[in-house]
Amino acid sequence: MLQYVTQRLLQSIVVLFGVTTLVFSLLHLAPGDPVLMMLPDGATQEQIDHLRSRLGLDRPLIEQFVSFLDRAVRGDLGTSLYHRQPALQVVLRYFPSTALLASAALLLTVAIGVPLGIISALKRDSSVDYLAMGFAVLGQAVPPFWLGIMLILIFSVNLGWFPTYGSGTWRHLILPAVTLGAYLMALITRLTRSGLLEVLNTDYVRTARAKGLRFRQVIWKHAFRNTLLPLVTVLGLQLGGLLAGTIVTETVFAWPGVGSIIVHAIFARDYPVIQAAVLFLSVVFVLVNILVDIMYAYIDPRIRY
Secondary structure: OHHHHHHHHHHHHHHHHHHHHHHHHHHHHOOOOHHHHHOOOOOOHHHHHHHHHHHOOOOOHHHHHHHHHHHHHOOOOOEOOOOOOEHHHHHHHHHHHHHHHHHHHHHHHHHHHHHHHHHHHHOOOOHHHHHHHHHHHHHHHOOHHHHHHHHHHHHHHHOOOOOOOOOOOHHHHHHHHHHHHHHHHHHHHHHHHHHHHHHHOOHHHHHHHHOOOOHHHHHHHHHHHHHHHHHHHHHHHHHHHHHHHHHHHHHHHOOOOHHHHHHHHHHHOOHHHHHHHHHHHHHHHHHHHHHHHHHHHHHOOOOOO
16 A cells, blocks of 8 residues: 555656646746736836846746746745735635635535435436436536526525625535535436446345345445445545636635635736646645545455555
8 A cells, every 4th residue: 555655646746747837838828927017007128127037037938947846846836926925825825715615515515415316316217316317417517607696696685695705604605615516416416326226236235135134224334335436536536626616616706715816816927826826736636536546445445556
């Protein structure tokens, strides 16, 4: 196991290098000059050249990239051009809000999607099954930004149950978490249903029922446990999707997280913050995938690395 984890960590370094190279290249090839956005209107060419030289933006692109990598290895991802603070510090300050939103969405996904999928499989071709599958299809078809706007109009503007934007209380968290987790909730519902239907027709489940075991025991100890591997895989992979999806959700609900900071940094051409945010989220995504692989061995004892 230790050798496998070490291998994955070494592979992760290659992945992170690729992500860093791609983001750095796209940012610096995009139109727009951060120097002009930082200086007031009417700045002289001398002031522009001086600031560009101080920020190191007058050097060749490859030289800037090598310098960025050298500092990144030492934990220095640059200084925010807008906040005038270390870029990584800015990202870490807003990351707890993003982690809270993603965790709430994941909790709703598991608490609603898994039971709904189990009920749908046990009541196949019933009205409950049709309703659950209709919900699943709708959840995967509706764009998150449209769903967020509709939830605000219905539950905030018309009914007044929840705040329209911001954070601070559990009431602020409900609508963004539902918006962010809707797609994954629908996906988990369908995956749980299809996996359980497949397992219910296997010989060992029929044998367990023939031995006189209680129906609930057969479902939870024999059938559902064997559907966990694909569920854990999807949840692990989609956690990265949840973190990326917060960009849209946080923008709609003005949620103060990393997603909002990325959007603001893009408009402000704040390269260090964008690079730090993408690199940090990439590290989180890679670590989650490694943890998912490790969990496989505990869920299914037959798996050995």
